[in-house]
Amino acid sequence: MSASSAKKFKNPRAQYNFQGRSSSITGVGSYVPAKILTNADLEKMVETTDEWIIERTGIKERRLAAGDEFTSDLAARAAERAMKMAGVTAAQLDLIIVATITPDMPFPNTACLVQHKIGARRAAAFDIEAACSGFIHALEVGQQFIMSRTYDTVLVIGAEKLSSITDWKDRNTCVLFGDGAGAVVLQNRPNSHGLLTAVMGADGGCADLLFMPGGGSRCPATFDSVGARLHFLRMNGRETYKRAVQAMCTAAEEALRRCELEISQIKCVIPHQANRRIIDAVGKRLGAKPEQMFLNLERYGNTSAASVAIALDEAVAAGKIQRGDLVLLVVFGAGLTWGAAVIEW
């Protein structure tokens, strides 16, 4: 596919005189914790049913990190797998970016903890927070360092231990989320286009649709805040749903337009794995065929910043994406934030 498709799209970044440089994903990896929480398990915790969860969300089970397993641990495991595929050692890494809303601690950043865990002593390290849209934001930031020749090898990770901020007494939210991590290595790959474009957007006016009230400077932890369950995420599901479909479609259409691509030219669409119905609605509006859409949410639920990174790894492992194929990532999350990216694999 690569040779024929290479001439059939526009590289929006080409006009910036990058002299053939690309920011390509040379390795991808993921890690999910061993423990599985099924819908049947949730039936024992809150008033819900397997049928309700499957019908409204498509989720059958999700993974839970162990008590002594933190976001940085999940991230490090995924990173090592991505580095192995890329053939890159820890010493080669110039920069580590972690996208997460569940850092091990408010500070230091989780990327620093990952840097230490994988032994990447040369690498700079920082986090990005754009909730479920974080991975595309991190990818786009990482890309800038490659294209500007500031760095040669950037590790981009989406990792979450959402179980640590999930209210296990709230059936509206606790059925939706899970833990996991996905990672990619970004490098210049000669004669390739790599990350063609990334659309990013935000609407801070809707911050209260999906948020965690406690734990920040507005509401530091007190006995009262903990008692009021303010350190768990809260969501207006129905409103979030509507805006997710709208924003994901708009972002995906803009990304395709920039590259002068039709949806039929995309080999694999990897949407944020939040809800089956959202994914179906987005796929339908984009005109994608069901076989173009990659789904794994029935096994993991919504893993926020890790979601599309894990799905990308599984799509590659399943042989659904080959070198030269065009891939569309599309995400949505708290903020509100959204994004879409087109990648020549």
Ligand SMILES: CC(C)(COP(=O)(O)OP(=O)(O)OC[C@H]1O[C@@H](n2cnc3c(N)ncnc32)[C@H](O)[C@@H]1OP(=O)(O)O)[C@@H](O)C(=O)NCCC(=O)NCCS
């Ligand atoms: C959360 C979501 C699945 C709820 O589905 P919905 O069809 O919108 O359901 P509603 O919110 O209208 O609730 C319908 C009823 O089901 C109930 N309900 C909610 N969660 C339930 C559960 N786990 N089990 C059983 N019933 C549940 C509600 O209480 C409500 O009952 P009521 O009518 O008596 O008040 C859906 O809104 C959604 O997926 N939203 C997007 C969430 C998301 O993806 N967030 C992350 C974005 S990154």
